Every structure is written in structure tokens, then in C-alpha cells.
Amino acid sequence: MPELPEVETIARGVAVSVRGERVESVWLSGRKQTLNSPPRAIARTLEGARIDDVHRVGKHIVFELSRGGDVPPPKKEQSAPHPQFIVHLGMTGSLTVVPADKETAKHTHAVLKLSSGRELRFVDPRMFGKLAIAKDRFRAPGHEPLDVGAEAFAALFKRTKAPIKSALLNQKLLSGVGNIYADEALFRARVRPRRRGTTLTHAELHKLFEALQAVLNESIKAGGTTFSDYVDAQGEWGNYQFDLRVYGREDEPCVRCKTPIKRIVISGRSAHYCRKCQS
DNA sequence: ATACCGACCTGTCAGC
DNA sequence: TGCTGACAGGTCGGTA
Missing domain, CATH: 1.10.8.50 (Helicase, Ruva Protein; domain 3)
Known part of the structure; x- marks a missing residue:
């Protein structure tokens, strides 16, 4: 479904809705083909993290996470940059922020409960989309079409x-x-x-x-x-x-x-x- | 190294 | 009405 302009539109909209929110809990459908990282790594990284920002890289949506307010990280991790949550929508993926009582759509593969009480939901009928965790500075494989000279x-x-x-x-x-x-x-x-x-x-x-x-x-x-x-x-x-x-x-x-x-x-x-x- | 092709999935629509 | 096949905004791995 989505190419650069659609992904950009979604990323901007999601950013406005979730910037500053904390992720309270994560539910995953358990369908392995929708994940590019182990489910435990996704849940562990997201739960308790604060979403500092959301932006687009190529056709990926990148969530910048931090753990501000937590116990300071051990010294050896001091220089470890902030992890990122990466969403690729594939052909039919969608990402929406909705009230928690909204009916869950068929083909929902991930639900992030947010501190405001709303939910970020990933729905993808064809399951070509992918969720993953990146250690930091996620890079697309090629040039950014709008930045390349x-x-x-x-x-x-x-x-x-x-x-x-x-x-x-x-x-x-x-x-x-x-x-x-x-x-x-x-x-x-x-x-x-x-x-x-x-x-x-x-x-x-x-x-x-x-x-x-x-x-x-x-x-x-x-x-x-x-x-x-x-x-x-x-x-x-x-x-x-x-x-x-x-x-x-x-x-x-x-x-x-x-x-x-x-x-x-x-x-x-x-x-x-x-x-x-x-x- | 490069460039095609099928596979991965589900849903929809046209044609019979 | 219901079946079948083609097609769909993406990407990957195997093969030639």
C-alpha cells in the first residue's frame, strides 16, 4: 500500500498523537511473519519506554524511544544510544491511534497501550508489513529520495x-x-x-x-x-x-x-x- | 555482480 | 449465487 508520501503522512500524524507518551504494555498477535525481531525483544524494549519522536526513513516509520525518569542505566550502557521501534507497513499495513474501547479490527497484529489510555494499533491483512527493534540510528539501504542531490x-x-x-x-x-x-x-x-x-x-x-x-x-x-x-x-x-x-x-x-x-x-x-x- | 522470478499472505473484483 | 483466476501501493531469497 504505502509509498514515501503515505508513510510520511502516517508518521507525521502518529508523531502528533503519541509524542511524549509512555508505552504501558504491548500485545502481539504472535504471527511470526509480521516480526523482524524476537517478540520478547520488542515487548521488553517498548514497555515502559517514552516515545520521544516519530519520523519516516525510506518507507519505514521510526519511533525514537527513551527511558527518561527510570533508574540511570549502568555505566557500560551510558554511551548506548536510544533504541528505536521500526514499523514497515508492507502493502496493506496501517498504524492508527484510537481510544482503547474501539473495536479491534480483524488482522490486528500489535497493540501498544499508551499512558493517555489510547492505543497504537498495527493492522495488516496481508502480513507483508514488519515490526522490529533497532539499536540506534536506523538506516534505510539507499538514498532518501527527497534529500539526494x-x-x-x-x-x-x-x-x-x-x-x-x-x-x-x-x-x-x-x-x-x-x-x-x-x-x-x-x-x-x-x-x-x-x-x-x-x-x-x-x-x-x-x-x-x-x-x-x-x-x-x-x-x-x-x-x-x-x-x-x-x-x-x-x-x-x-x-x-x-x-x-x-x-x-x-x-x-x-x-x-x-x-x-x-x-x-x-x-x-x-x-x-x-x-x-x-x- | 546483476537482474529476473516466485514466494510470502489476504481480499476484491471481473468473468463465466 | 458461487467458483476461479488475475491482480494489488512491497520485499526477500534463490537462480540464471
């Missing part, structure tokens, strides 16, 4: 032989771009998804860089894209689905030239483009 961006794709569409989805290059925004950025830059990175000119790479920044920033402003089930921390829908120009518009007329939008499959993912506008 134009030259670094160009260099990244200039040396990859894969179709540019696949390269944009490769989280080791850029962390945060998914299927929707890859298609949208390629359309705006007028680049065909099957073009190999090595064949792109510097001008094309530069246009692609600008296009990607634009679609991501515009979508964050709109609160992300809602297709079926995505909602932010407050349960609100995003609005960027109304601004999509190619994604999900197979056979509909191109907004620029009226040619029907094509859908093809590139390494197992659908790619949408205009065969006239994108060369």
Missing part, C-alpha cells in the same frame, strides 16, 4: 543496466519510491519505463530527478494516495489519487495527448505509460 541521483541510475522503472523501485538505490510514484515520475519526465538506466542522457536523468521530487512533494501535500484501504493515523484518506496521470489509468486518454495509457509488466510489476509522450 541531482548529481548523486543521476550517477545512481546512469550506472544501472536494469529498466529505469525497476531501478526506481530498487530500495538500495533510492529508499521510498514505489510503483505509483515511479510511473508518475517517468510520465512527467517523458521517459519510457523500459529504458535502461545506462541509456538515459544527463538531461533525461535531470528531468527525472525534478519530476520525482515534484510528485513526491505534491503527494505529501495532498496527504498521499488512497486506493482501497489506506488511511492516515487519524483515519483520514489521502487525496493524491485525483492527481495521478498514468497510474491505474490503463486505456484512459493521456492527459497530455489523449493517446490511451498502456499497461505493461516489468519484472512482475505493472507499469503505466503513454507511448506517445514517453520515448
Whole structure:
């Protein structure tokens, strides 16, 4: 489900709701595939911890934890940085902060009881999402799409032989771009998804860089894209689905030239483009 | 080293 | 109505 703009929207919403809260207890569904750390480590790290902040790294949501007010840590751990709680939403994950008496949704895999009496709930029907604990300074494998410079961006794709569409989805290059925004950025830059990175000119790479920044920033402003089930921390829908120009518009007329939008499959993912506008 | 492919899961929708 | 197959916003490990 969620790509960078959706994850950013959720992280901001969750941050406003839970900053400063203490985690009183943790319940996990026990489904192992939803966890990337042992359940005991997750419970032990979270219980009693204070949530200092919540932010996005790539497609991950990072909770910064501390134990302020507790007994000071033993000396050897003095320099140990604060642990982090990492949430990846996969395709269908959602994270909401709700009153404790709200009915528990099907496919709920984690519930954090907060000091305010509310609960932070992780729901994920397809179980592609993951919960984990990081020791400190969690890093995404690739560059942040909104922080990378134009030259670094160009260099990244200039040396990859894969179709540019696949390269944009490769989280080791850029962390945060998914299927929707890859298609949208390629359309705006007028680049065909099957073009190999090595064949792109510097001008094309530069246009692609600008296009990607634009679609991501515009979508964050709109609160992300809602297709079926995505909602932010407050349960609100995003609005960027109304601004999509190619994604999900197979056979509909191109907004620029009226040619029907094509859908093809590139390494197992659908790619949408205009065969006239994108060369 | 690089690049595809299936697998991991459940839900929904179109077509028969 | 109900079955079947295709498809879905993501990522991983195995294989060529």
C-alpha cells in the first residue's frame, strides 16, 4: 500500500498523537511473519519506554524511544544510544491511534497501550508489513529520495543496466519510491519505463530527478494516495489519487495527448505509460 | 555482480 | 449465487 508520501503522512500524524507518551504494555498477535525481531525483544524494549519522536526513513516509520525518569542505566550502557521501534507497513499495513474501547479490527497484529489510555494499533491483512527493534540510528539501504542531490541521483541510475522503472523501485538505490510514484515520475519526465538506466542522457536523468521530487512533494501535500484501504493515523484518506496521470489509468486518454495509457509488466510489476509522450 | 522470478499472505473484483 | 483466476501501493531469497 504505502509509498514515501503515505508513510510520511502516517508518521507525521502518529508523531502528533503519541509524542511524549509512555508505552504501558504491548500485545502481539504472535504471527511470526509480521516480526523482524524476537517478540520478547520488542515487548521488553517498548514497555515502559517514552516515545520521544516519530519520523519516516525510506518507507519505514521510526519511533525514537527513551527511558527518561527510570533508574540511570549502568555505566557500560551510558554511551548506548536510544533504541528505536521500526514499523514497515508492507502493502496493506496501517498504524492508527484510537481510544482503547474501539473495536479491534480483524488482522490486528500489535497493540501498544499508551499512558493517555489510547492505543497504537498495527493492522495488516496481508502480513507483508514488519515490526522490529533497532539499536540506534536506523538506516534505510539507499538514498532518501527527497534529500539526494541531482548529481548523486543521476550517477545512481546512469550506472544501472536494469529498466529505469525497476531501478526506481530498487530500495538500495533510492529508499521510498514505489510503483505509483515511479510511473508518475517517468510520465512527467517523458521517459519510457523500459529504458535502461545506462541509456538515459544527463538531461533525461535531470528531468527525472525534478519530476520525482515534484510528485513526491505534491503527494505529501495532498496527504498521499488512497486506493482501497489506506488511511492516515487519524483515519483520514489521502487525496493524491485525483492527481495521478498514468497510474491505474490503463486505456484512459493521456492527459497530455489523449493517446490511451498502456499497461505493461516489468519484472512482475505493472507499469503505466503513454507511448506517445514517453520515448 | 546483476537482474529476473516466485514466494510470502489476504481480499476484491471481473468473468463465466 | 458461487467458483476461479488475475491482480494489488512491497520485499526477500534463490537462480540464471
